[in-house]
Amino acid sequence: MDVAALVSRPLRADDFAVARRVVDDWFGHPVGLVMHRLFFEQLGPSGVWLEDDAPAPVGFLLGLVSEAEPDLAYVHMHVVDPAWRGRGVGARLYEEFCARAGARGCSRVRALAAPGREASRRFHERLGFTGTMRPDHLGQGQDRIVYERGLPLLR
Numbered sequence: 001m002d003v004a005a006l007v008s009r010p011l012r013a014d015d016f017a018v019a020r021r022v023v024d025d026w027f028g029h030p031v032g033l034v035m036h037r038l039f040f041e042q043l044g045p046s047g048v049w050l051e052d053d054a055p056a057p058v059g060f061l062l063g064l065v066s067e068a069e070p071d072l073a074y075v076h077m078h079v080v081d082p083a084w085r086g087r088g089v090g091a092r093l094y095e096e097f098c099a100r101a102g103a104r105g106c107s108r109v110r111a112l113a114a115p116g117r118e119a120s121r122r123f124h125e126r127l128g129f130t131g132t133m134r135p136d137h138l139g140q141g142q143d144r145i146v147y148e149r150g151l152p153l154l155r
């Protein structure tokens with residue numbers, strides 16, 4: 001099945017249980033409360049769910065529009081089924097998220113990456129983000145690269 005044929009929609013509350021079943025395997029480690037239920041139940045209209053025609057999940061993105069900075073769209077996490085990687089699914093998640101956030105008035109998008117997560121770093125750099133290293137951003141020893149770029153997301 002082609003990436004363009006995947007069905008995209010906002011997140012729903014009942015997607016949480018499905019995501020919970022796959023997310024640790026997809027990430028390669030336990031994700032825990034980073035994938036908080038509130039992103040599905042309370043922030044679902046901001047997020048993105050991609051599925052095939054089974055329908056089976058292919059990838060999803062948890063994000064929001066900042067209350068403190070209403071022009072800022074913020075990606076909390078995104079993940080793609082390993083069997084689908086390298087085909088533009090992650091980029092499509094971002095395109096959908098950014099298009100909806102842009103329609104709501106956002107002019108920039110931000111995401112974090114741990115310095116050791118090569119795939120995430122390369123992904124954001126390929127999508128035109130600029131990263132700034134923030135030592136101890138998430139606590140002592142928890143450095144993060146803060147990636148940001150303007151909207152619209154044109155590649």
Ligand SMILES: CC(C)(COP(=O)(O)OP(=O)(O)OC[C@H]1O[C@@H](n2cnc3c(N)ncnc32)[C@H](O)[C@@H]1OP(=O)(O)O)[C@@H](O)C(=O)NCCC(=O)NCCS
Pocket residue numbers: 026027076077078079080081084085086087088089090091092113117118119120122123124126127
């Ligand atoms: C990061 C992730 C979402 C990328 O998904 P994907 O569907 O493979 O990404 P895409 O195919 O859309 O790639 C988009 C661009 O990023 C680049 N990219 C993606 N993964 C890459 C990797 N591992 N190494 C180098 N470049 C990579 C691609 O080459 C592509 O650039 P191009 O179009 O110029 O060739 C996926 O690897 C993943 O789910 N990883 C585990 C979870 C994670 O780290 N999430 C991010 C932090 S929350």
